[in-house]
């Protein structure tokens with residue numbers, strides 16, 4: 001993997017939105033998608049369908065299907081999948097490694113209490129590699145509920 005492979009663009013406005021969403025739900029993991037078009041980034045919140053939301057997340061399947069349908073209509077791309085870790089550092093847990101199923105998609109993990117509060121990882125052959133966040137971008141950010 002080269003250095004440029006590891007650069008992951010995430011506007012500071014999007015980073016702040018994700019940290020705020022995680023902070024608003026301090027005892028359960030929140031999750032969702034970050035979509036990208038040529039001009040903007042969109043944070044799309046998705047319900048956590050896991051049985052134990054304190055330590056796990058599962059993107060609610062119907063909302064996930066609706067999101068992919070929406071993306072086909074709008075031409076937006078899946079930029080990343082995010083979730084929060086209320087009780088542990090923002091890096092992939094053992095469960096995250098077992099359950100990650102999108103090899104070409106960055107995983108963003110947020111813990112508002114941690115320093116730094118937000119990190120991004122990409123699934124490779126033998127686990128997760130950390131990505132280098134780049135906050136500067138011309139694109140604007142939106143949140144959808």
Ligand SMILES: [Zn+2]
Pocket residue numbers: 083084085091092093096109
């Ligand atoms: Zn996790």
